[in-house]
Amino acid sequence: MGEAFRESAPVADGASIRQGDIFVFRDGPAGDDMWQKAGIIVTADCDIANDKHGGILSYVPILSLRDYLAWRVLPRIADDRRRRILRDMSDTVGRLEADRGIKPGLSARAVEVCANVENGLTDLCAHLGEVASKDTDVLAAMIDDIAQCGRALRSPTYGEQFAALTSVFRPTKKKSAEELLLGEIRSRLKNLPGDVFFISSLDHEHTEGFIAYLRLIRETSLRSLSTSYYDKDGRNVVAHRTSRLLAPYVYRLTQQMADVFASIGLPEEYEAARDSIFDSHLTPGPTWEMP
Helix, strand or coil: CCCCCCCEECCCCCCCCCCCEEEEECCHHHCCCHHHCEEEECCCHHHHHCCCCCCEEEEEEEEEHHHHHHHHHHHHHHHHHHHHHHHHHHHHHHHHHHHHCCCCCCCHHHHHHHHHCCCHHHHHHHHHCCCCHHHHHHHHHHHHHHHHHHHHHHCCCHHHHHHHHHCCCCCCCCCCHHHHHHHHHHHHHCCCCCCEEEECCCCCCCCCCEEEECCCCEEEEHHHEECCHHHCCCCCCCEEEEEEECCCHHHHHHHHHHHHHHCCCCCHHHHHHHHHHHHHCCCCCCCCCCC
């Protein structure tokens, strides 16, 4: 088999810094702060070549794929599942209320409260009166699933979130709960938002998949970034370059970053105030002069 696909390539030791250079902080991808593991230089090559950066380089942070999933993907899956289960639970309670002629019924918000308090199931059964054991089991399962979704939302790591969400997915004859959850994760990764850029590997050592987050632009001192193996552990060095993103990937990354900031909208209040001022000054009147 040939060498694994990579969007980056090694850089000659001591070569000048360029846009697209990937660096790893001293603590590296195993550090605790997911925003302080690695980065990619986005300062323009022309600014670097003409020394217009003043010794400060702009970069976007690179997250490990697992950190990105734990930060952005699994919490959204958990929240979507939680909302769906709450709707189903509200519909179930409404059906049971209708069967018993209970009016007015509980609001969706009241059902949500019952789903999240310690004696919620007992309170629901007291409200509904005599409830068949199968209906009680259904409500209990929903409350447990909502609790697991809440656990996934509170958990900081991918492993804890995955374990909590696995219990929410019901296995079928063809797929296990884990396979169903993995399918949900894969479907979301197929349509990554425009403010992230996938990088399969940083170098030969770090090959587990990474995400460059384009919405967060940070800065670092040129002096703190080592470009040579021999000075990577110097006193002032906080990170060392490990590779460089190749064309066309570096161009696509910078294009996406520009799109992220070019598409920022303005508040409706701003638009309304602008239109109001335009309208009030369209009719000719006394001329106002700058003092």
